[in-house]
Amino acid sequence: MNFDLSDEQRMVVDSVRRYLDDKLEPEIRAHGEQFIPKPLMQTWTKALTEYGHITAPHPTEDGGLGMGWLTHLLIFEEIAYSSLDVAIPGFINAVAAELLRRVGSEKIKQRYLTGILAGETFVSMGVSEPDVGSDVAAVKTRAVRDGDHWVINGEKTWITNGVYSDILICTCKTDDHQISHILIDRDESGYEVRDIQKMALNGQSTAQIFLTDCRVPVANTLGEVGDGVRNTLKVFEIARCHMAMWSIGIARRALHEAIVYARERTQHGKKIAGHQLIAEKIATMATRIDAARLLTYRAIALVDSGERAESECSMAKWYATEMAIDATRNALQIHGGNGVTKDFIVERLVREAIICPIPDGTTEIQKLIISRAVTGVPAFR
DSSP, X not given: OOOOOOHHHHHHHHHHHHHIIIIIHHHHHHHTTSOOOHHHHHHHHHHHHTTTTTTTTSOGGGTSOOOHHHHHHHHHHHHHHHOHHHHHHHHHHHHHHHHHHHHOOHHHHHHHHHHHHHTSSOEEEEOOBTTBSSOGGGOOOEEEEETTEEEEEEEEEEEETTTTXXXXXXXXXXXXXXXXXXXXXXXXXXXXXXXXXXXXXXXXXXXXXEEEEEEEEGGGEESSTTOHHHHHHHHHHHHHHXXXXXXXXXXXXXXXXXXXXXXXXXXXXXXXXXXXXXXXXXXXXXXHHHHHHXXXXXHHHHHHTTOOOHHHHXXXXXXXXXXXXXXXXXXXXXXXXXXXXXXXTHHHHHHHHHHTTSTTSOHHHHHHHHHHHHHOOOSOO
């Protein structure tokens, strides 16, 4: 596999980096870590779509740029480097658009896809529940057929974009306990949302969603009834590559901050970058970031080629997310006492990195997937 970037990809990365440095990151830093209201998040997300955020991977006939998922990851890394809070809503939209594009009816695609790709309509993907994480087949949210409608009852939790969401792609148990995806339009079939406060990433929305006798047209079923598990696993591959790349974005920012500080800080008569133990930390960070990036490039290249890449995506997600924790901690250590203050962003990066191994399958789940692929012995029932 050749991972040399094309001239077009380099131009895209340079363009989004300049926009973030010159315009958007100063606005984000001025806003701080408090919750970003939906109109402001829409403004920022729509602006980033001009550089390929959300649109890059999708075919031109569906309103995308036809540049592939690798290019989208390159763009996503730059946004994550500046702000994960701003990067995440568009990432969910990009993944949701892929699901709609693959299995949505023409009517659904015509109605929703344009707004999703433009960053005007926000999507939530409702898989996780209070007792259900990676075991998609165990969801308890129930959709019961009533004529031309589904009546849906259940609770979803840890749902990204929850407060922002205009539509919810809900993973439900349907006929004969099959797993299906049903699109719920919030204006037409209201659901209750409660935001969840976390140790970091509170600028965007992570929420509980409550569905009580929620009536949804049967025509809003995505794909065939019973296809939910297979379709979710395909989406997981893309999502896990994004989780890897968001971790790389955090780690890369931590490395940059550590290098700047180590070049300026003097102790024992010389810049601390010249102290061997500091140099070792920086060298290790740089090498592991590159290793994580190469694992992620390999995984997304397989996805772009249409091949299954379950174990490769799990390797990238596991390695990159755990790497980000080590990298941000070392960056904080290099900053010493200054690192734990709000005057330096490394303390925020540490808090964000600790979250990384949890979404889209924990590190433990990724290892079980990899082991199953290597040994042929099922890790799950």
